[in-house]
Amino acid sequence: MLYKALNNIAVSYIVLENDKIIDCNLNAVNLFGYDRREDLLGLSPFDLSPYLQDDEEESHIKGKVLIEKAYREKMVSFKWRHTKKNGDTFLAFINLISINGLLFSIITNIDELQEAEAKIRQTDDMYRLLFDESQVMIYFLDVKTKRITNANKATLDFYGYDLETIRNIDYIDICQLTEDELNHNIELVLMNKRNYFYSKHICANGETRDVEIHAYAFTLNNRDFIIAMVYDLSERIKQNLIIESFLKNSPTPIAVLDNDYRVIDVNDKFTELFLYTKNEVIGRRLDTILTPNSLEDVATEIAQEALKNNFVRKRTIRRRKDETIVNVEIVAFPIIYNEKIIGTYIHYIDITQTLKHEMQLEVFQKVLENNTEGIVITDPEGRIEWVNHAFTCITGYQLSEVKGKTMNLLRSNVHNEEFYDNMWETLNRYHHWHGEIWNKNKNGEIYPEWLNIYAIKSQNNITNYVGIFRDLSETKVIDQKIRILSQKDVLTGLYNRVYFNDNLERVIKKEENVAILFMDLNHFKEINDTLGHYAGDQFLMEIAHRLEDLLNGNNDTIIARYGGDEFIVMIENFTSKKQIASIARRILHMIQKPFIYGGNYLIATASLGISLYPKDGRTSDELLQNADMAMYAAKNKYDRKIMFYNPNMRKAVDERFKIASLLRAALExxxxxxxxxxxxxxxxxxxxxxxxxxxxxxxxxxxxxxxxxxxxxxxxxxxxxxxxxxxxxxxxxxxxxxxxxxxxxxxxxxxxxxxxxxxxxxxxxxxxxxxxxxxxxxxxxxxxxxxxxxxxxxxxxxxxxxxxxxxxxxxxxxxxxxxxxxxxxxxxxxxxxxxxxxxxxxxxxxxxxxxxxxxxxxxxxxxxxxxxxxxxxxxxxxxxxxxxxxxxxxxxxxxxxxxxxxxxxxx
Structure with a gap:
């Protein structure tokens, strides 16, 4: 509207239609002492006048006469007393101009602006002031010739022409419309049916710019003209495209708020997280739909801080449409346009999993801190980063005393360099070393410890080493019977995993034939689910007794419960693969015999995997992994429950990992x-x-x-x-x-x-x-x-x-x-x-x-x-x-x- 152009000049201005104010500029709002432009719209000019004018004539009667004269003569000038909102009056000089059924009233406050009287006394001077000083592009178009007759400096700068050149250009060459389209638009303006248009205009340099046009018709000397005010939309459209792309492609949920904290737009990630559609949130305040009642003040505070040009980052909770609560991290910052804050961007990051991981890390840290075994974590170069309380109790060193130092400060002279070289060779090759080692504490005392060292890897690079150790000083002096008990599984009385692994290491060093039989009971879970864990324990004890009865006659055999329903057998000095296969069949046959419990016949089967040293591995880890792999291969075979390891099994595992990765990618x-x-x-x-x-x-x-x-x-x-x-x-x-x-x-x-x-x-x-x-x-x-x-x-x-x-x-x-x-x-x-x-x-x-x-x-x-x-x-x-x-x-x-x-x- 014309109002936009007049905001940039020092003239008070109102537009009348049917004796009602339909438009005005900010100067008019300020002149009459009102707060908003909307307060003036709809008022009569007599609402802004005292009952009597200075000549004692009633304002209503006198004003009607002047308005009728303005319609007849197109323009009339006169002095008029106006009333402000607070009741004060002032004398004004009025230029009342009739244009196409509308009355444009140019108001000059004589009391305050005597120096401006000369400028606006004549109508031509007023137009020139509006025209030349406006930052809005304004030009006059002759309806008949369809050429621009006059244009202000802003127009000439925008299009890149001088005044003489632009007067000689057909308007149709600028506006990119067909002749029919241009005639239709002019007709709409002349009939006052439409006054604004969006179009693309061509500038002198060939560049096409998006513009918004506000047009009004008037007649001068019986000739029709259009006054047009043009606004460049190119930058605004570009910014809108950038914002739309930002919203659409952002990996996080985003809401855009206006300065009243109401939603202007949200992206698809927002609707996915909070389960609302766009239509359900646009125009509403987010604190009324997402914020639990107890946090409404916090939500308002976040938006207020962003509108103060502050960057806000806060963890809190929000409520989804289905009433479930989600933990989020909110990142809010202002939207600034033309150095003014016009709204707020709010990012919502779902941190549900992050909080779970943080909680798990906290739990893990507490577990590690309170573990009775000493734990030390080093960087890849072996420099100490963290130790737990048990480390301090065993070695006498606080974290502050050892942080940044290597583990060499604990080294005693008991072991030679070859021992440490072998330890590091094993650790570098298999990323794990365990064994007994003699170290020296802070007091200089030498003590034995059982040490496990693990290499922690990320993306095939070692990031840390973790050492877990226990002091063996007391263990060395306790009774041999207790030593044996510590090697046994509490439930079954068989050897346990640690003892089995230690003996496997010992046997491998002898470089003799060794067979590992790894066995897992099938459907054992059903016994637990159906009859309870006590029945399951009784069944495991029975299986252990049967294994001992079957195999304990052989001094070269060790039987262990490896965990849960898994058992493992090591056979030394075997003569042939056929011999091992025969033993495996006897084991499965023995397991399949019914076990009577509480009047129920319990029958189980097993899957058995076998690896052989040195054919299937030269270390305990390799043998155990390959026997385990063969056991799982047997589980997947309906007709074969005994499987010897072969390299294809590892290929099958690799293939399963590959397929899992491809499935994950395809689903995503x-x-x-x-x-x-x-x-x-x-x-x-x-x-x-x-x-x-x-x-x-x-x-x-x-x-x-x-x-x-x-x-x-x-x-x-x-x-x-x-x-x-x-x-x-x-x-x-x-x-x-x-x-x-x-x-x-x-x-x-x-x-x-x-x-x-x-x-x-x-x-x-x-x-x-x-x-x-x-x-x-x-x-x-x-x-x-x-x-x-x-x-x-x-x-x-x-x-x-x-x-x-x-x-x-x-x-x-x-x-x-x-x-x-x-x-x-x-x-x-x-x-x-x-x-x-x-x-x-x-x-x-x-x-x-x-x-x-x-x-x-x-x-x-x-x-x-x-x-x-x-x-x-x-x-x-x-x-x-x-x-x-x-x-x-x-x-x-x-x-x-x-x-x-x-x-x-x-x-």
């Missing part, structure tokens, strides 16, 4: 999509069900088989993220496409490990409430061996899902370990036969008879029998002939996107 980058593999009824020749499958858009991950990445996802817990995405996506699609009347179920693969998690059921129930879908439209799919290995917790979860209305499909049925007896325990609606059963099949094969048997059983049990992996016409004809119910495979269809599924169902 959302490099996947859900496809749906149709299941066709052979009788109806139509889709009767779908199986959800995830397709990775990560080329490296796509190289691995589906089973491999699923196994890794289960072990790493990433299967939970995958399931959550798939399940929610399906729920959402079912909700959004109810109009399709798609009543065919979609199956999702799950594992026993998921069912054993306490959060799994609540995760599903939450989605059911959120999307309000029919549970019968979703089926959960197990593999056959999964279902046979269920735990008590998994069984409970299955029963809950059945009660909710979900159904189950049994996958890969027909493998060696398939059990028809399992079918009666679950509400199984479908069985998928394993792909391998259809390979090279003919009517004379055993597989053919098995399929006929399965067909007969499922028909009796009213279970749908599905053939998987039907990729060839010969397979299709075979299953059609044998009357299998349904089939799935590339012969019928590739996996489809959901849009393709909808098209397929419509046809």
């Amino acid at each position: 980058e959302k490099a996947y999509e859900i496809l749906f593999d149709p299941i066709y009824s052979l009788k109806k020749d139509a889709i009767i069900a779908l199986e959800a499958k995830i397709k990775w858009h990560n080329k490296q991950l796509a190289l691995y088989s589906r089973q491999k990445y699923i196994d890794v996802a289960i072990k790493t817990g990433q299967i939970n993220h995958i399931f959550d995405f798939v399940f929610e996506d399906i729920c959402q699609k079912l909700t959004e496409n109810q109009d399709l009347q798609m009543q065919i179920p979609i199956s999702i693969n799950i594992s026993i490990e998921q069912l054993e998690q306490y959060t799994f059921l609540s995760q599903i129930k939450d989605k059911l409430c959120k999307y309000n879908i029919d549970p019968s439209l979703i089926e959960f799919e197990f593999t056959d061996n999964n279902i046979s290995e269920k735990s008590r917790r998994a069984q409970k979860a299955i029963n809950e899902l059945l009660k909710l209305g979900f159904n189950f499909t049994l996958d890969n049925f027909g493998q060696d370990n398939s059990s028809i007896a399992q079918l009666k325990h679950y509400n199984i609606k479908k069985i998928k036969l394993t792909k391998s059963i259809f390979k090279d099949i003919d009517k004379r094969s055993i597989n053919y008879e098995l399929i006929k048997l399965y067909r007969l059983i499922t028909k009796k049990m009213n279970i749908l029998l599905i053939a998987k992996g039907i990729n060839e016409e010969s397979q299709y004809k075979f299953i059609k002939d044998i009357k299998v119910d349904a089939a799935q495979g590339s012969y019928f269809s590739k996996p489809l996107t959901f849009e393709e599924v909808k098209k397929a169902l419509k046809h």
